[in-house]
Amino acid sequence: MFAAENGLKGDPRLQAISESIRVIPDFPKPGILFQDITTLMLNHEAFKHTVDIFVERYRDMDISVVAGVEARGFMFGPPIALAIGAKFVLLRKPRKLPGEVISESYELEYGTDCLEMHVGAVQPGERALIIDDLVATGGTLFAAISLLERAGAEVAECACVIGLPKVKTKQERALRPCRATRKLKTAVEIWLVSLKDTSKMSKLLLDFDYEEPILALVVLTGFDLLL
C-alpha cells in the first residue's frame, strides 16, 4: 500500500516531500496530531515533486476524471488534472454545489457526514482518480468511490499524499465492498517517536501512553529515520 510497495522506494523526491509536512499536535482537538500540508505548498519544489509523482503514475492510465475531496483535495487535484488532460470534479460537503447533485453519507467516529457531486459531472464509463491530502479511516474515500460509481464511472485508484498506517485495516475494510481494482496509493508513511525517549518508535499510536509527548515524523520507506 505504501510508497515502497509501489516502486517509489529510494525516490529522492520523497525526502523533500516528507520534510515539508508539518505536524501540529492537538489540532483541531486535543489528542490529534494534525498533518499540515500547507507547509508542503510553501515549498515549491516539494509541491511540484508531489504533483509530478502522481502525474507520472496516472498520465498513461487513461483517466478522464480527477475528483478532489473538499477542501485539501482541491489543492492537489487540479494540477494533476491539468497535467494529464482530465477534467476536475469537486466532491463537496452538503449545500455547497449549486444545481442538481447526488449525495453519499458516510460515518465519522462520532456521527455522520455527507459528500456531494454534481449530476452530469461524470459520464458512464469514464475512468476516475480520486484525490485527497490524507487517508485515515477511509470513510471519506469510500463515500467518494460510491458517488463516482453511482454515476457510472470506474474508479481506477485513490491517491493521497499521507496515509495513517494505524488505521490501515479499517481502510481496507471500508474499501472491500467496492468492486475490484480498488487500491490506495500513498507517497509517505507516518512514524511516531516518543519525545521522552527517542529510541521508542512505532507506527501505532496505541503503543504510546496517552499523555506522552509524541513527535509524528513523516518517514520515507527505505530511508533511515530522521530525528
Next chain:
Amino acid sequence: MSVSASDGEDDQRILTIKEKIRVVLDFPKPGIMFQDITTLLLDPVAFKNTIDLFVERYKDRNIAVVAGPVFLCISLLISNSVSARIEARGFIFGPPIALAIGAKFVPLRKPKKLPGEVISEEYVLEYGSDCLEMQVGAVEQRERALVVDDLVATGGTLCAAVNLLERAGAEVVVCACVIEVPDLKGHERLKGKPLHILVEAH
C-alpha cells in the same frame, strides 16, 4: 482599475472560458445569480486556458507567493441581482498558477481551519462581518505576492487578503480573478492594487 486581456488569441481562449461558466439562479438563496465555475473545470481545455492566461502574464514578474482566499461572501443587492460565492474555490486556481510560475501557494481561510499560529483580518459585510486568516510565517518580508480568486464582487475578500499579506510584510503586486461582477466595482476596494480579470459575470 480592472484590466481584461484584449489580444486576438487571448480573446479566443477567453471565449472558451466564458461559455463554460454556468449561472445558477436562486443559489444559495432566492435572488442570487450564482456564477458556477465547476463547469469550467469539467472542460480540460478551458481550464488549461484559464491557468495559461494567468501564468503567461505573471511568470516573469518575480512573484514568490500566490495567495488564494477561501471565503464566503454575499455582496450587496444592486438592481435586484446579487452575487455570492462559496468558500474553497480560491484553492482551485491558485495552486496550478503557483506551480507553473515557481511560487509558493498560501491558502487564506475562514477561522479555525488553518492549524498553528495565524493572523486574522476581519471585514464588514452588508449584514454582519467575516474573517480571513493566514498562517504566521507563510510569507516573508518583501516577498512579491499575487492574490488569486475565482470571482470578485464587492472586493471585500480581496481587500482582506491584501491586508493580511501586507501585514506580514509582503508586497502585493496584483490581484487576479477569473470573473468580475463589474457593477459592484470591487476594483475600487483594493487599495490601489491592480485587478486583472478574464471575464465579466453573466
